[in-house]
Amino acid sequence: MVIDLERLFQALSPLISGEPMDDQAVGSTFRRLMSTLMSFDYVVVFAYRGKERPIDLYSTFDAKDHVLFVSLYQAGPYLLDPFYHAACAPKPGVWRMRELAPDRFFSSEYYRTYYVQTGLAEEVGFFVPVSDQVTVVLSLMRREATGAFSGVEFALLRKVEPLVAALVRHHWGELDRRFDAALARTGRSRRKAVHPPADGVWQHLNLTEREAAIIELVLQGHSSESIGLKLGISTGTVKVHRRNVYRKLGISSQTQLLSLYIKNLGH
Secondary structure (H helix, E strand, O other): OOOOHHHHHHHHHHHHHOOOOOHHHHHHHHHHHHHOOOOOOEEEEEEEEOOOOOEEEEEOOOHHHHHHHHHHHHOOHHHHOHHHHHHHOOOOEEEEHHHHOOOOHHHOHHHHHOHHHHOEEEEEEEEEEOOOOEEEEEEEEEEOOOOOOOHHHHHHHHHHHHHHHHHHHHHOOOHHHHHHHHHHHHOOOHHHHOOOHHHOOOHHHOOOHHHHHHHHHHHHOOOHHHHHHHHOOOHHHHHHHHHHHHHHHOOOOHHHHHHHHHHOOOO
16 A cells, blocks of 8 residues: 555644644544555544443444444453453553464454454554553454455554554543543442452352452453463462352353353443
8 A cells, every 4th residue: 555645744734733632533633644554444442441441532433333342342341352451451552452362362252252243354453551540542453354454564553653652642641530530420439440350240259359360361361371370370270260160150161151241240
């Protein structure tokens, strides 16, 4: 794809002017900037703060796709998303989904029952921390028919990352206030919104903190070996905990586990 310098300079003009812009204008500026460099099918921008419901800042989906990519995602599946976990780490820069995904992500129940519905060949994200707690992730998505981003295209995205980060920090630098306002509307406190696993979705199912941590990593797509490395325990210990959890919950499959997880997110 030949870069259209005239369109590129036009896309950069809002940055140069320094005028404050709303979410739609910032998102559109980002989309126009990226479209001068390469093709893609969708753009979506989320802001993340801990386990709180992500803020949908901008997207290019039609009404049907918006339900899947935004509304359903915000209802709970984001907690299993590799992009969400990278945002919480945080991991600034530009990342491909497959670089961040756990070793068994593409065979996980979350991938089979939710992510595969998106029909995406690849998702690439710009990760921009804007405060100690908030990270904005700007995603470029390509459908299977379009194909993945090439190595040359990804290298170009890395080169433009400082400009994207400047755009985000200039116009979306006060997102903590919006998260606080969203919590206030629900009547919840920040303390209740940010909790360890044992006090979260598994609390009323009487899982220990260690069991809850292991089972959430299972749902994210980590193998027993990967979980052991992350938690500093043996693979055998992970498997014992997993069997105990399945017996305690009266289930026998990851499909049932994911169903319980989604069902109890609102508790």
